[in-house]
Amino acid sequence: MPFDTPKQPWEQRLREAGAQIEEDLKRVIAYVNDEVVPDVRRNGSEALRAAAAELQRLAQRMDERNAAPPPPPPGPPKY
Numbered sequence: 001m002p003f004d005t006p007k008q009p010w011e012q013r014l015r016e017a018g019a020q021i022e023e024d025l026k027r028v029i030a031y032v033n034d035e036v037v038p039d040v041r042r043n044g045s046e047a048l049r050a051a052a053a054e055l056q057r058l059a060q061r062m063d064e065r066n067a068a069p070p071p072p073p074p075g076p077p078k079y
Helices: 011-068
Strands: none
Touching: none
């Protein structure tokens, strides 16, 4: 909106802002559908395999921690 235009009522400015947001949202949706989704579909199995490997390591650490003897109770407080 140029600076030399007269002030518009707030309702009209709100409608224009809403229309601009709607257009921006349409562009974001188109980008996600055209660029992001195909890439996820192509590389999705690799991402799942990497996540599965991380989960396997986490499960292993949890098993090792559960199998270890509990730490001794703390002694009396030192003053």
